[in-house]
Structure formats: C-alpha cells, structure tokens
Amino acid sequence: MEESRYGVKIHLAHSDWIWVTENIGRCMDLIPVLFDSYEEAEVFANIWRLAGAEGNVKVELYAS
Numbered sequence: 420m421e422e423s424r425y426g427v428k429i430h431l432a433h434s435d436w437i438w439v440t441e442n443i444g445r446c447m448d449l450i451p452v453l454f455d456s457y458e459e460a461e462v463f464a465n466i467w468r469l470a471g472a473e474g475n476v477k478v479e480l481y482a483s
Contacts, residue, residue, distance in 0.1 A: 422455070424455065425455075425460035426438050426451040426453050426454070426478070426479060426481040427439040427460055427464045427476060457478060
C-alpha cells in the first residue's frame with residue numbers, strides 16, 4: 420500500500436488549479452512538490468499565500 424503524500428495547489432481561474440511543481444531533470448520533467456505530512460505541506464503553502472487571497476492556495480492529498 421502506498422503511503423499518503425500531500426501537495427500544494429494554486430488557483431488560476433474559476434475551476435482551474437495547478438500543483439506546485441519542481442523540475443527534476445532536463446526537458447521540463449516537472450513533478451509535484453510532495454510532503455509526507457499535511458503539516459509540512461501547510462508550512463510550504465504559506466510561502467505562496469498572499470494577504471487577502473489565502474483561499475487561492477490549498478493543501479491536498481496527492482494521488483499518483
């Protein structure tokens with residue numbers, strides 16, 4: 420059984436969300452930045468949150 424991992428999503432438009440990703444190699448090999456705990460992901464998410472628009476960033480369980 421695969422263990423749970425958490426990622427951070429950013430709101431772009433009405434129903435459009437994207438995962439925060441990192442480049443792990445050449446040719447734009449982007450993968451979501453994942454954390455072992457919800458709390459770790461929340462700390463990372465705070466980097467992306469803007470005052471007055473906190474709802475535009477959320478932490479979610481990532482299902483690969």
